[in-house]
Amino acid sequence: EFDGDVESGLFKLTRNHSNLGNPILPAIHGGVLGGFMEMSSSLHLLATQPVESFPKIIDFSIDYLRAGMDTDTFALCEVTRQGGRVANVEVHAWQESQDKPIALARAHFLIE
Template structure:
């Protein structure tokens, strides 16, 4: 899971996958349906290198309609005030 062994820093794909899955799980838990939401689009901004330590994510549904939901995700390690990445995910909600 280490992308740069010199730093060492977590691989960006690991961070992206963690954030995408976090947003999908958050949406699944906050919905009344048992169907897993289908990803439409995922946009990720890396802000700083992720160290080889525990990483946390905070998710927030910014907009939800009948068929589509938008989720904002913040990933951090040492402090919630210093995110390592920010993401926006768009999901298709199926009945």
């Protein structure tokens, strides 16, 4: 969900038991976190850039920095470059503090 103004690039993944990959820790599944970050970057492009259709993912690279615990997760998206057909988006995900990210991602999209 959007957390604040749509154009701010701030998104929220609400705590949900079905998002857990390791219930012993408990920790969020890496695929859930990656999907959340990818979808957030796509929606951020739709909200902030003059695109006519849903952006198509070209490449998505994610660095998992620490375990995502069973709590709300936030992502902040920033368009780092937009050309005529390709846009680059950087995504930072965190839980307790924005200064302690749990994952960082870079996404490249084909836009039309």
